[in-house]
Amino acid sequence: MNGLLRVEEAQARLLALRSPLPPENIAFLQSLGRYLSQDVVAQRDQPAAPLSAMDGYAIRFDDLPGPWRIGGEVAAGAVPSAPLAPGEAVRIFTGALLPDGADTVLIQENTAAEGASLALTGDAPAARGANIRDRASDFAASDRLLAAGTRLTPGAIATAIMGGAAQLAVGGRPRVAVMTTGDELVQPGRALAPGQIPDSNGPMLAALLAGEPAEVGLPLHMRDDRAMISSILKDLARRHDVIVTVGGASVGDHDHVRGALEDAGGHVDFWKVAMKPGKPLIAGMIGDALLLGLPGNPSSAFVTAILFLLPLVRHLAGARDPLPAIRRAPLAAPLAAGGSRRDYLRARVDDGCLAPFGEQDSGRTVPLAEAKALLLRETGAPAKAAGDLADYIDIA
Numbered sequence: 001m002n003g004l005l006r007v008e009e010a011q012a013r014l015l016a017l018r019s020p021l022p023p024e025n026i027a028f029l030q031s032l033g034r035y036l037s038q039d040v041v042a043q044r045d046q047p048a049a050p051l052s053a054m055d056g057y058a059i060r061f062d063d064l065p066g067p068w069r070i071g072g073e074v075a076a077g078a079v080p081s082a083p084l085a086p087g088e089a090v091r092i093f094t095g096a097l098l099p100d101g102a103d104t105v106l107i108q109e110n111t112a113a114e115g116a117s118l119a120l121t122g123d124a125p126a127a128r129g130a131n132i133r134d135r136a137s138d139f140a141a142s143d144r145l146l147a148a149g150t151r152l153t154p155g156a157i158a159t160a161i162m163g164g165a166a167q168l169a170v171g172g173r174p175r176v177a178v179m180t181t182g183d184e185l186v187q188p189g190r191a192l193a194p195g196q197i198p199d200s201n202g203p204m205l206a207a208l209l210a211g212e213p214a215e216v217g218l219p220l221h222m223r224d225d226r227a228m229i230s231s232i233l234k235d236l237a238r239r240h241d242v243i244v245t246v247g248g249a250s251v252g253d254h255d256h257v258r259g260a261l262e263d264a265g266g267h268v269d270f271w272k273v274a275m276k277p278g279k280p281l282i283a284g285m286i287g288d289a290l291l292l293g294l295p296g297n298p299s300s301a302f303v304t305a306i307l308f309l310l311p312l313v314r315h316l317a318g319a320r321d322p323l324p325a326i327r328r329a330p331l332a333a334p335l336a337a338g339g340s341r342r343d344y345l346r347a348r349v350d351d352g353c354l355a356p357f358g359e360q361d362s363g364r365t366v367p368l369a370e371a372k373a374l375l376l377r378e379t380g381a382p383a384k385a386a387g388d389l390a391d392y393i394d395i396a
């Protein structure tokens with residue numbers, strides 16, 4: 001197909017260029033966003049014994065509707081001193097161990113205590129076991145709680161800790177250098193001479209990477225000078241796992257990234273992918289470092305970062321599923337037929353329906369601020385009607 005690599009093939013080739021980084025053990029408070037390098041297996045039952053789920057009184061269900069004689073108290077962290085006798089209620093609190101013989105908890109709002117006597121004043125519990133968390137009802141020892149390659153979310157961290165882990169084994173954090181190229185680029189906020197524009201792609205890529213388990217340097221900027229780019233690539237390759245360049249990826253006389261990579265002793269693995277935007281994407285190696293050369297147009301840089309840069313970083317960091325998830329939703333309006341490359345149309349999501357912007361020029365930045373989805377349109381796809389389902393990537 002027109003000599004361009006399919007997106008899936010390009011993604012597979014890119015990830016195959018380097019294996020994930022070696023794992024390391026880290027403390028829980030450093031683990032957010034990292035990828036587990038081993039399954040987390042429960043070392044204990046949770047709860048380890050039946051617990052009260054409410055503040056109230058532990059009783060025998062068969063003693064309903066009461067009244068009861070109050071015989072002592074169990075707080076969370078304490079061990080009941082004796083089994084529950086028939087006709088007896090024990091004051092109990094949320095998270096406290098149930099005394100032997102108790103099988104139901106009355107919530108205190110439904111009771112009245114007077115001295116050592118307890119009466120039911122509200123609704124009786126519907127069934128034996130009410131307001132009790134059974135042993136191992138959360139998980140049992142040897143359950144697999146989290147699979148290797150899972151991204152550690154706050155909830156996953158809590159689960160690993162409750163399972164008895166003391167620390168976590170996770171994939172390493174790739175060191176990433178971001179380099180923009182172009183004589184026209186000026187640092188954000190600086191005065192512009194005729195022909196110049198602010199360098200928005202560097203900070204945009206740094207922001208995209210900010211949520212990833214990566215060590216990302218401040219974006220560097222290089223002029224369109226092949227020798228200079230080559231020399232900096234050589235230097236960056238010694239200290240980084242990934243070098244991501246942006247701009248200078250196409251065929252113009254001032255597009256130097258491929259040439260500079262080769263001058264620096266590296267090689268191009270592939271160049272040009274059947275996608276729009278993003279066609280002139282470059283992937284290669286220099287020493288042990290991967291080079292990903294993103295096209296300079298703002299939308300092209302953004303879309304290729306979502307489809308290639310983030311998956312690459314996640315792969316190196318040990319992710320099981322590093323590629324963006326493809327979802328499906330109805331179209332808000334008709335969609336014209338596809339062309340010779342797969343489109344990733346910047347789109348809004350209105351009431352759950354995909355609404356691609358009419359203007360898809362890859363040089364525009366405003367749609368990047370407004371887009372919530374990248375709508376996929378296959379090469380040569382027939383036109384679709386409003387309401388037809390379409391694939392998309394969530395970028396909200």
Ligand SMILES: Nc1nc2c(c(=O)[nH]1)N[C@H]1C(S)=C(S)[C@@H](COP(=O)(O)OP(=O)(O)OC[C@H]3O[C@@H](n4cnc5c(N)ncnc54)[C@H](O)[C@@H]3O)O[C@H]1N2
Pocket residue numbers: 180181182184185197198199200201202246247248249250251252255277278279280294295296297298300362363
């Ligand atoms: N004759 C052809 N010309 C072009 C082709 C082609 O196949 N034949 N491909 C076009 C496509 S598609 C793309 S995408 C662009 C990509 O080109 P480059 O990667 O070489 O990017 P530049 O030329 O350096 O820049 C393109 C555009 O983006 C602006 N830019 C670049 N860097 C930044 C930045 N850091 N922040 C903000 N804006 C940036 C730059 O000023 C240009 O306007 O090539 C087409 N041409």
Ligand code: MOO
Pocket residue numbers: 275276277278279280295297299300362363
């Ligand atoms: O492949 Mo380019 O990114 O369409 O402008």
